[in-house]
Amino acid sequence: MEAVTEQTERVALRVVGLLVIVGFASSVVLWTIDTSLASGESLFAVYLSIDLIAFAMISYVYRVTKTGDSIGRVPLLAGCILLLLLLAAGFAV
Amino acid sequence: MSEQEEEKAQSGYDPSEEAPTHERALAKVVHWFDARLGLSYEMLRPAPTYSVNPFYWLGALAVVAFAIQGVTGAIMMIYYIPTPLQAYSSTLFIFKNVSYGRFLETVHLYTAYAMIMLAFMHMMRNYFVSTNKKPRELMWITGMVMGFVTLGFGFTGYLLPWTVVSKSATDVGIGMMAALPQPLSGFIQFLIVGGGTDSGTILRFYDLHVVVLPGVLLLLLVGKMYMLEAHGVSEPVAGPIPLPEKKRRLIPIFPDLTIYLLELAAMFGAAMLLISLAFPLNLAPEYTPTLAAQYASQPDWYFLWIYQILKISLFEGPGLTVALGLVSVVFVALVLLPFLDRGTTRRIASRMRWVTIGLIFVGEVAVLTVWGYVTPGAIIPAEQAALVLGATAIIIALVSAGAYKVIFRKMPVGTLSSGAQSPASPAAPYATRSFNTASLWTATTFVVLLTLGTFGISGSINGAVQLISQGTRLPILQSLSLSLAEIAVAVAGTVYLLYRLDLGTGSIKRRVKAFEVGWKQ
Numbered sequence: 001m002e003a004v005t006e007q008t009e010r011v012a013l014r015v016v017g018l019l020v021i022v023g024f025a026s027s028v029v030l031w032t033i034d035t036s037l038a039s040g041e042s043l044f045a046v047y048l049s050i051d052l053i054a055f056a057m058i059s060y061v062y063r064v065t066k067t068g069d070s071i072g073r074v075p076l077l078a079g080c081i082l083l084l085l086l087l088a089a090g091f092a093v
Numbered sequence: 094m095s096e097q098e099e100e101k102a103q104s105g106y107d108p109s110e111e112a113p114t115h116e117r118a119l120a121k122v123v124h125w126f127d128a129r130l131g132l133s134y135e136m137l138r139p140a141p142t143y144s145v146n147p148f149y150w151l152g153a154l155a156v157v158a159f160a161i162q163g164v165t166g167a168i169m170m171i172y173y174i175p176t177p178l179q180a181y182s183s184t185l186f187i188f189k190n191v192s193y194g195r196f197l198e199t200v201h202l203y204t205a206y207a208m209i210m211l212a213f214m215h216m217m218r219n220y221f222v223s224t225n226k227k228p229r230e231l232m233w234i235t236g237m238v239m240g241f242v243t244l245g246f247g248f249t250g251y252l253l254p255w256t257v258v259s260k261s262a263t264d265v266g267i268g269m270m271a272a273l274p275q276p277l278s279g280f281i282q283f284l285i286v287g288g289g290t291d292s293g294t295i296l297r298f299y300d301l302h303v304v305v306l307p308g309v310l311l312l313l314l315v316g317k318m319y320m321l322e323a324h325g326v327s328e329p330v331a332g333p334i335p336l337p338e339k340k341r342r343l344i345p346i347f348p349d350l351t352i353y354l355l356e357l358a359a360m361f362g363a364a365m366l367l368i369s370l371a372f373p374l375n376l377a378p379e380y381t382p383t384l385a386a387q388y389a390s391q392p393d394w395y396f397l398w399i400y401q402i403l404k405i406s407l408f409e410g411p412g413l414t415v416a417l418g419l420v421s422v423v424f425v426a427l428v429l430l431p432f433l434d435r436g437t438t439r440r441i442a443s444r445m446r447w448v449t450i451g452l453i454f455v456g457e458v459a460v461l462t463v464w465g466y467v468t469p470g471a472i473i474p475a476e477q478a479a480l481v482l483g484a485t486a487i488i489i490a491l492v493s494a495g496a497y498k499v500i501f502r503k504m505p506v507g508t509l510s511s512g513a514q515s516p517a518s519p520a521a522p523y524a525t526r527s528f529n530t531a532s533l534w535t536a537t538t539f540v541v542l543l544t545l546g547t548f549g550i551s552g553s554i555n556g557a558v559q560l561i562s563q564g565t566r567l568p569i570l571q572s573l574s575l576s577l578a579e580i581a582v583a584v585a586g587t588v589y590l591l592y593r594l595d596l597g598t599g600s601i602k603r604r605v606k607a608f609e610v611g612w613k614q
Contacts, residue, residue: 041193
C-alpha cells in the first residue's frame with residue numbers, strides 16, 4: 001500500500017510538471033484568439049476552462065502533498081482525461 | 094469546561110458578578126449578541142481538516158457565482174440602456190455586436206441560476222445537519238435574508254432584457270404583490286413599480302439589480318463572514334463514533350484552506366464556462382402587448398413552485414391573499430427555524446421529525462416546480478392539487494420512516510449537543526427497542542393521520558375562501574367545521590404518536606403519564 005502511495009505521488013509530481021505546461025500554453029492561446037471571429041467564443045471558453053482545471057489540479061497536488069495526505073488517483077486521472085478531452089475539443093473548434 | 098464557563102472565558106462576562114440590575118440586563122444583552130456575532134473573538138483561526146469538503150463551502154461557491162455575475166454584469170452595463178424602448182435593442186446589440194456578447198449573457202444567466210441553486214442547497218444542507226442551533230442563530234437568519242436578496246436578483250434581472258417572456262412573467266409577479274395585504278403591498282409597489290409606468294418600472298428594477306441588492310448582499314456577506322470567523326465551521330454530525338484525530342487536525346486558513354477554496358472556485362468556473370458553451374442562450378422576441386397575449390405567462394424556474402401554488406383553483410380571486418399568506422408562513426418559518434427547532438441534538442438519527450419535514454419541503458418544491466413547468470398557464474383543480482401534494486407528503490413520510498427504521502435501528506441515540514465530537518454516553522439506550530415499539534402500525538397510523546390532515550387543510554382553505562367570497566352560509570360553516578375537526582384529530586393523533594416514538598428512542602424530556610397507557614419498558 002505504501003509503495004502504491006509513493007508511486008502515485010511520483011506520478012502526481014510529474015503530472016504537475018505537465019499541467020504547468022498545459023496551463024501556460026492555454027494562457028498563450030487565450031492571448032492570441034481573434035475576438036472578431038465567431039469561433040473565438042468557443043476557443044475562449046474551452047481554453048479558459050483548461051486553464052482553470054489545470055490550476056485546480058496543481059493546487060490539489062500541492063495542498064495534499066503539503067498536508068501529508070495521500071494523493072487520490074481517481075481525481076487526478078479524471079482531471080487528466082477531462083483535460084485531454086477539452087484539448088481535443090479545442091483543436092476541433 | 095461547561096458551556097457557560099466557555100462562554101464566560103470568551104466574553105469575560107460573568108452573570109453572577111455583583112452589579113446594578115440595569116447594568117446586568119444591559120450586559121446580558123451585550124453578551125447575547127457577542128456570543129452570536131463574535132465581536133470579541135479572535136479572528137482568522139485555523140480550520141479543522143473535516144471542513145475540507147465541498148458541502149461545507151456551498152455558500153462560498155454561491156459567492157463565487159455572485160463575483161462572476163458582478164464581472165459579467167459590469168461589462169454588460171457598458172452597453173445596456175434601461176428604457177422600455179432601448180432595453181431590448183441594447184440587449185440584442187450585446188448579443189450580436191459585442192465580442193463574446195452572447196457568451197457573456199449566457200454565463201451571466203447560468204451563474205445566476207447556479208447561485209440560486211447553490212443558495213438553496215446550502216440552506217437545506219444546513220437545515221438537515223442543524224447548524225442553526227446556538228450560537229449560530231443569527232448566521233442562519235442572515236443567510237436566509239441573503240437567500241431572499243438572491244431571489245430578488247433573479248426577479249429584478251429577469252425583466253431587464255424586456256423580452257415578451259420576461260416582461261409577462263414580471264407582470265405576473267407584480268400582480269401577485271398587489272394581492273398582499275396593506276401596507277406591505279403599497280410599500281412593495283412603491284419600491285419596485287413606482288408610478289406604474291413601464292419606464293419607471295424598468296429603471297427601478299435596474300437600480301435594484303445593479304446598486305441596491307448587490308450593496309445589501311455585500312453588507313450581509315461581511316456580517317456572515319465575520320460570524321463564520323467567530324464561530325468557525327460547524328462540527329460534523331455523522332454519528333456517535335468520534336472523528337479520527339486526522340480529521341480534527343487544524344489547518345491554517347492561508348495557504349491550505351485558501352488553496353482548497355481556489356480549487357473549488359476554479360472547477361466551478363470551468364463548469365460554468367463549459368455549460369454556457371454547450372447551451373447558449375437564445376433571446377426571446379421583444380415585448381409588445383399583442384405578442385404578450387399569445388404567450389402563457391410563466392415565471393423563471395426558481396419561482397415556479399410558488400406560481401404553481403397560486404394556480405390552484407382554490408386560490409383564484411380572493412383566495413390569492415390566502416395562498417400568498419401560506420407561502421409567507423413557509424418563509425417566516427424558515428427564517429425563525431432556530432427558534433422553532435429547539436432540540437439540543439444535531440444528530441440526524443435523533444431528529445426524524447425535522448428531517449422528514451425538510452424532506453417533504455424539498456419534495457413538494459421539486460414536484461411543484463416540475464408540475465408548473467409542464468402545465469404553463471393551466472389552472473389546477475383543488476382536488477388534483479390535494480391529491481398530488483398530499484401523496485407526495487405521504488410517500489416522503491413513509492420513505493423517511495422506513496429509512497429511519499432500517500438505517501438507525503442499531504445506532505445509539507441520546508442528546509449529543511455537539512454532534513460527533515462528543516462520544517456517546519455508554520448508558521445511552523439503543524434505538525432497536527424504539528423501532529420495535531414504533532413498528533409498522535405506527536408508521537401506517539401516522540400516514541393515515543397525515544392524509545386526514547392534508548384533506549383537513551385543503552378543506553379548511555376551501556371553506557375559508559368560500560366564506561370570504563360567498564359570505565356566511567350554513568353548508569360552508571358545516572364543511573369548514575368538519576375540516577377543522579379533521580385537522581384537530583390529525584394534529585392530536587400525530588402529537589400522541591410522536592410522543593410514543595420519542596418514548597421509544599429514549600429522547601423524551603417531559604414525561605406525560607396520560608400518554609403512556611399500555612407502554613411497557
